[in-house]
Amino acid sequence: MNEMTSNWTRDAEALLPDLVTLRRAIHVEPELGLHNPKTLARIKAALEGLPLEFREGPSTTGLIAVLRGSDNGRTILLRGDTDALPLHEETGLDYASTTQGAMHACGHDTHVAMLVGAARMLSAKRDSLAGTVMFMFQPGEEGHHGACFMLEDGLIDPLPDAAFALHIMPNAPHGIFTGRSGPLLASADKLHMTITGRGGHASMPHDALDPVPIACEIVTAIQAMVTRKVSVFDPAVVTIGRILAGTTDNIIPETASLLGTIRTLSPRQRENVATELKRLGTGIAAAHGASADVRIEQGFPVTICDGRAVAFGQSVVEGLFGEAAWRTLDTPIMGAEDFAYVLEKVPGAMFFLGASHEGSDWRQCCGLHSNRMVLDDSVMARGAAVHAAIAERFLAEGFGG
DSSP states (O other): OOHHHHHHHHHHHHHHHHHHHHHHHHHHSOOOTTOOHHHHHHHHHHHTTSSEEEEEOSSSSOEEEEEEOSSOOEEEEEEEEOOOBSOOOOSOOTTOOOSTTOBOOSSHHHHHHHHHHHHHHHHHTGGGOSEEEEEEEEOOTTTSOHHHHHHHTTTTOSOOSEEEEEEEETTSOTTOEEEOSEEEEOEEEEEEEEEEOBOEETTOGGGSBOHHHHHHHHHHHHHHHHHHHSOTTSOEEEEEEEEEEOSSTTEEOSEEEEEEEEEESSHHHHHHHHHHHHHHHHHHHHHTTOEEEEEEEOOOOOEEEOHHHHHHHHHHHHHHHOGGGEEEOSSOBSOOOTTHHHHHHSOEEEEEEEOSOTTSOGGGSOOTTOTTOOOOTTHHHHHHHHHHHHHHHHHHHOTTO
16 A cells, blocks of 8 residues: 555544534435535535635535646546435434434435545645546435536536546445446436226226226236346336326226336437337227326436446555455446436446445345435545545546556
């Protein structure tokens, strides 16, 4: 381990108490959606006095903090999301959420703290940096397209040469980083379908056109479509999470509605599944003399990691903590992430960091989006060190160093 590498780990450990304080303050007062003013104020306070330029836009409380090194070379973006989830916290922590119906159950409070730590460490070495670092503090990740809004607001123009993000995983081995080349996370679209028949008395279905059995037929046909029309080597998941029809037992309703999620791992398959669902829904309804309105609400795109960026990140992690600190994921994860919008425009990668308590059985830990999710604050030192080391090395060497 060389002197440069050991400095990042040492400096991050020295900052850890401050990062824990910041993370827990954010955890106590979580904020939802695109506007997180209290969190933004805490971020700015934590960055006060550093040689940073702030960029803010009209659409969100997102913040780009720009650190310019001594040379006008490459630019790298490091991202941490800031928003919470609409959950009632049940952890029993002494710093549990005091905001009714909101909880940091996806680790975004830790992402903020790690990124602040990296900003502080890199600012201290500003004169030796061979380029520019953009620290992206982004609200609205939880389904609100915050990254897309920040891009549209021009906050990331001109685009950086590379972009990286870290995401903690509470039910993964303590302090271990994971990642993979290619698709890391799925796209996530919503399927809305309304089948319209003809209402009537439940005792006389022959005088009506019942949309309920048509809807049920469509649900089962969707699963057949996925197995017959979708390659197992470019998979898709379509789940109908809600079926809604009728008001009571003796009325055949006029309409039945379906709501579902569509997950795919390539832009081509995303388009293919959307086309097939529209054909399937309208065709089955028409076969019964009914009609179907099929609408697909596009969500996050596929999160695709650049192979060079993944190899680069793995090299940095192993240089800091040894080969045992990195594991390559065998398969993608079918969750979704709006850092995908950044990776559509900039080569880069997202990595996961295991945040289970050291020595615990990580398989028994509550996962992301659980109202009982807890994590080990100490891993934030590793995350901050990796952020800083990735930035310093990329600015000096690019992907090929």
